[in-house]
Structure formats: structure tokens, C-alpha cells
Amino acid sequence: MKITVVGAGNVGATCANCIAQKDLANELVLVDIKEGLAEGKALDMWETSPINYYDTRVKGVTNDYEATAGSEVVVITSGIPRKPGMSRADLIATNAGIVKSVTENVVKHSPDAIIIIVSNPLDVMTYAAYLTSKKASNKVFGMAGVLDTARYRSFLAEALDVSPKDIQALLMGGHGDTMVPLPRYTTVSGIPLKELIDDDKLEAIIERTKTGGGELVNLMGTSAWYAPGAAAAQMVEAIVRDQKRIFPVCAYLNGEYGMKDIYLGVPVKLGRNGIEEIIEVKLNEEEKALLDNSAEAVKSVMKVLDEMDMF
Numbered sequence: 672m673k674i675t676v677v678g679a680g681n682v683g684a685t686c687a688n689c690i691a692q693k694d695l696a697n698e699l700v701l702v703d704i705k706e707g708l709a710e711g712k713a714l715d716m717w718e719t720s721p722i723n724y725y726d727t728r729v730k731g732v733t734n735d736y737e738a739t740a741g742s743e744v745v746v747i748t749s750g751i752p753r754k755p756g757m758s759r760a761d762l763i764a765t766n767a768g769i770v771k772s773v774t775e776n777v778v779k780h781s782p783d784a785i786i787i788i789v790s791n792p793l794d795v796m797t798y799a800a801y802l803t804s805k806k807a808s809n810k811v812f813g814m815a816g817v818l819d820t821a822r823y824r825s826f827l828a829e830a831l832d833v834s835p836k837d838i839q840a841l842l843m844g845g846h847g848d849t850m851v852p853l854p855r856y857t858t859v860s861g862i863p864l865k866e867l868i869d870d871d872k873l874e875a876i877i878e879r880t881k882t883g884g885g886e887l888v889n890l891m892g893t894s895a896w897y898a899p900g901a902a903a904a905q906m907v908e909a910i911v912r913d914q915k916r917i918f919p920v921c922a923y924l925n926g927e928y929g930m931k932d933i934y935l936g937v938p939v940k941l942g943r944n945g946i947e948e949i950i951e952v953k954l955n956e957e958e959k960a961l962l963d964n965s966a967e968a969v970k971s972v973m974k975v976l977d978e979m980d981m982f
């Protein structure tokens with residue numbers, strides 16, 4: 672098993688470190704355009720192997736895609752992060768070109784790889800990678816829902832004073848402030864959430880989840896990396912271990928949820944073949960309206976991508 676992570680910045684390095692600590696690969700290649708960065712971080716990571724007890728050989732390279740050849744899973748995190756005052760959509764002008772050129776290099780050297788996009792604006796960058804790669808859509812998808820549900824679950828655990836392990840939740844839609852946490856599909860060890868929390872508290876948690884990325888950007892001056900890196904690594908684990916995990920993933924819709932030709936967060940089964948199934952849960956009128964609204968927000972960013980005329 673060979674895995675590549677492109678982008679050795681905050682998210683890419685954290686993701687690679689999680690993959691190594693889970694011992695998911697024989698070989699893990701970290702790539703960055705910045706001379707020496709990936710080499711340095713990979714070496715530093717490999718020096719933790721005797722402490723963290725893993726065998727995954729971590730190697731870093733500067734823009735050398737031959738070193739990534741034959742990767743089975745590739746995570747793309749390259750691209751600029753936002754600063755306070757910016758929206759994720761503001762990153763499109765820079766990140767579309769980065770995602771396009773990186774995807775071309777990845778596909779050239781690892782034509783069979785499953786590709787997970789992390790770069791923002793997530794739903795549209797995933798669409799850009801899909802168009803560039805010309806691969807089947809079950810092999811090209813994006814990471815957002817695992818992160819967004821983790822935020823939602825962690826806030827709920829804190830509010831209820833229970834273990835985050837016991838919170839199961841679903842969240843759908845685009846990776847932006849219109850995302851749709853779904854309390855009706857949230858339980859605490861099987862107990863419907865609404866039996867345990869009052870409406871005001873829940874509403875505040877939903878709003879905090881929707882702007883969870885921005886909360887961290889305002890605190891740190893750049894965007895988050897621990898939870899995003901861990902979330903992408905959890906998706907890699909589901910694939911390489913063929914776990915058939917059910918995760919919210921940014922997936923290509925071809926009629927599911929009444930939508931076509933759009934990447935949007937929906938629950939899927941993730942295994943060795945990538946997205947093995949898109950699960951269509953029943954949504955009530957209010958939930959479907961929120962999902963449609965989120966899809967409209969993604970479409971408005973897709974329009975910007977269209978106007979760039981690069982794909």
C-alpha cells in the first residue's frame with residue numbers, strides 16, 4: 672500500500688502524521704512545491720516511528736511526482752488557506768489552478784489512485800479535480816463532512832457532558848455556512864438527541880457548527896489543521912482497510928437527492944473501491960429545503976469556476 676499526501680502544510684502534514692501513526696501504508700509520500708518542506712516534515716515524522724511504533728516509511732519530496740507513482744490513495748491538501756475576513760470561496764482564484772496542476776500530475780503517475788480533495792472551496796475544488804482527472808466519480812471525492820460532524824459531535828458532547836464517542840450524527844450539504852446538521856439523525860448511544868437537549872442549546876450548537884471553520888480562522892489567523900488532518904486520515908483508513916464506514920462525504924450526485932452534476936456532502940459507504948454507495952436518507956420538507964439552499968450556495972461558487980474557463 673502506497674499513499675501520497677500533496678501539500679506538506681498544516682493540514683497535509685497533520686494528515687500524513689495520522690496516516691503514519693495508524694500504520695496504514697508501507698510507503699507514504701509527502702509532496703510540496705516549497706523546496707525542502709516536505710523532506711523536512713517527512714524526516715521529522717519518520718523519526719517518531721520508534722516512539723509511536725509504526726512501520727509506514729514516510730518520505731518527502733519537492734514537486735517530484737515520479738516518487739508518488741503507483742499510489743493507491745492520494746490526498747490533495749495543496750492550496751492557500753483563508754485569513755480572517757475571507758470566505759472559502761475567496762480562495763478559488765488561486766486554488767483552482769493548484770488543484771488542476773496537482774491532479775494532472777497525480778493522475779499521470781498514479782492512474783488508478785483514489786483521490787481525496789481537501790483544498791478549499793471544497794465542493795468546487797472536488798468538482799475541479801473530477802473534471803481534470805477524468806476518473807469515475809466514485810474515485811474522486813472530498814473531505815468535509817467527517818470534519819463538520821466531528822465539530823458538531825464535539826460541541827454536543829461538551830454541552831451534554833458525555834463522551835464524544837457516544838454521539839452519532841449526520842450532516843449534509845456544502846462545506847460552508849449553509850451546511851445542514853441533522854438533529855433528527857443524531858443520537859446519543861441510540862437515544863434521540865432531542866430527548867436530551869433543549870431547542871435553544873441545540874440551535875446554538877448548530878449555528879456554531881456551521882461557522883466552526885471561521886471560529887478557528889478568527890482565533891488563529893489561518894484555518895484549522897488538527898481535526899481536518901485527522902478527518903482526511905480517517906477516510907483514508909476506511910478505504911485502505913475496506914471498512915465500509917458510513918461517512919458524510921463530498922460526492923458527485925447523479926440524480927440522488929434530486930440533484931445532478933454537483934458535488935455535495937451526503938452519506939456514503941466508503942471502502943476499498945472508494946464510494947461504494949450513496950445513501951439516500953429520507954428528509955422532511957424543512958431538511959430538504961435546507962439541503963437545496965446549500966446546493967444553491969455551492970452552485971454559485973461553481974459558476975465562478977465556470978467563468979474561469981479552465982476545465
Ligand SMILES: NC(=O)c1ccc[n+]([C@@H]2O[C@H](COP(=O)([O-])OP(=O)(O)OC[C@H]3O[C@@H](n4cnc5c(N)ncnc54)[C@H](O)[C@@H]3O)[C@@H](O)[C@H]2O)c1
Binds near residue numbers: 677678680749750792
Ligand atoms: N476540506 C476541509 O475541511 C478543509 C479543512 C482545513 C483546510 N482546508 C483547506 O486545505 C488547504 C490547505 O490548508 P493548510 O492550512 O494546510 O495550508 P498551508 O498553507 O499550511 O499548506 C498548504 C501547502 O500547500 C503547498 N502548495 C501550494 N501549491 C502547491 C502545489 N502546486 N503543489 C504542491 N504543494 C503546493 C504550500 O507550499 C503549502 O505548504 C486550504 O485550501 C484550506 O482552506 C480544507
Ligand SMILES: O=C(O)C[C@H](O)C(=O)O
Binds near residue numbers: 888894
Ligand atoms: O474554515 C476554513 O477555511 C478551513 C476549513 O474549511 C475548516 O472548516 O476548518
